[in-house]
Amino acid sequence: MAEAAPLLPNTSLADRAYRIRRNAVLMGEVQGQGYIAQALDIADVLAVAYFHAMRWRAEDPDWEGRDRFLLSNGHYAIALYAALIEAGIVPEDELESYGSDDSRLPMSGMASYTPGMEMSGGSLGLGLSIAVGRALGLKRKGSDSRVYTLFSDGELGEGSVWEAIMAAAQFGLDNMIAVVDVNNMQADGPSTQVTAFEPLVDKLEAFGWWVRRIDGNDLDAVRDAFDAALAAPAGKPRMIVADTLMGKGVPFLEQREKNHFIRVEAHEWRLALDALDAGRPA
């Protein structure tokens, strides 16, 4: 494994995002392929979620007072593992086991495998439904913990997502914060050409949600959106619509046309790490 660049003191969110991307690329190298473009596009959101917005304890991933993070798009597991490693919830040396037999880091995220993984994804469109129950349960307990859910624009095609969106509004679940990753790429092509989910902000507002749309790769905008979501009016569930760039931070991956599931030549992983290093904040 390549030597990790030393962690800067008072690590900035930008540096967290860099290290999440780096962890993801290293895991991609283990497999030689994977959902690496998604991991790169969502790293900024994960950096803000884990190192600015959420409460958690690395030594106690099931701590009752934690905020819950539900990964609905289970194939983004490589991204969440990268964040969990950066958070110290998953030991860094497990990175090399990603997607291998008997690993705690399977290719698709599952609740029983990985510390810090709250649900079993893989089948898309499950996360928001579970989040509704989590949010109801936390309110029942009088807990002020929040339920964060990450899902992807392709999942907007699942009817269950809209069932959950309506249920969250019905119950006034203001302890729910969802992030939809609009990277405009699903398995068969650009999401906006597959399903007419736009205008998304108008739709979600009409469904009773507080909504903020941002450039999901602008760290300041992401941080402000999470802050605004936390401070949004009571009684409304909150949605951050994050427009992101597949492969963000690695120019030759950003430019790849078919980047839903990427195959990368062996020598290119080094190039990807070099590109991340070049873009690392000073």
Added chain:
Amino acid sequence: MAPGARRARCREARMTASPTPAASAKPRLTTSAMIASIAGEGQRTKPAPFGHALVEAARTRPGIVGMTADLGKYTDLHIFSKEFPDRSYQMGMAEQVLFGAASGLAAEGFTPFATTYAVFATRRAYDFIHQTIAEENRDVKIVVALPGLTSGYGPSHQAAEDLALMRAMPNMVVIDPCDAHEIEQIVPAIADHKGPVYMRLLRGQVPLVLDEYGYSFELGKAKLLRDGADALFITSGLMTMRAHEVAEKLKADRIEAAILHVPTIKPLDEAAIAAAAAKSGRPVFVMENHTVIGGLGEAVAATLLRHRIQPAAWHHIGLPDAFLDAGALPTLHDRYGISVDAVTARVKAALG
């Protein structure tokens, strides 16, 4: 004639000829859409045993919450919701979020009892139950009305294959209760069992039969209700009730039938089934309110093979592998061979 062929013929007749009521001596029965009770005339019953039992269970178990997808009144959950409005969740006509949210509530330490019709739980929300409840091993109780053929509304509401679907799912306990007496005992038992449960429900005025036998429910146990040298009935759900009536009728012909009641379809009490079937000389009749594919009958058959038990004869009474007709429930139970009269005739014919 195969039921499918009969149905095709009936449809053709409906389209080509006007009805001639005089042609049939029997009065033409009408469909009761979501039948409130399967009780026969004069049968002892109890109202809404599930709803009342859940209220009782919830008094001492603060983790229990009730959830439904617009079918509270039709699953007897409304009894619970009236008693505990702040512990009840109306999820609307949305079975996917019903079961996903049930998983989420269970993950936060609660024990949701989530109700709908059997068809909607198993066919519409299968993946949600499979992934968010069974795979995550969440403590959710799925309680479903209109199991098997208990609605004359047609295939949209007839859950002929629900047991096959749920048996195939890892981690899932599958229960097919017989009557009000049993339902009252199952509710606290499954509340105390940690993990997912699928429970078929009889609702409304539910017959009482098993109290006569001094029966008590145990999760995972089959119980010999009565013994008899001439035949062994292996039954679950409302077919146990039918088997009881059939056995009483057969006494007039000096036929003594044993009844092994198997309310827990999974995990199956293989030892009790093998022990009962190993008793020599008795033909076995499995009776189930379910398609003959993938339910109790095939589970019992596999059990007997595994235990190298060859019964004197094997008879499987269940619903055909077909989309069932719409119509009045008594008519349909006769047509598909699961009414008391139809079962009695079949057993007599088999015993010669």
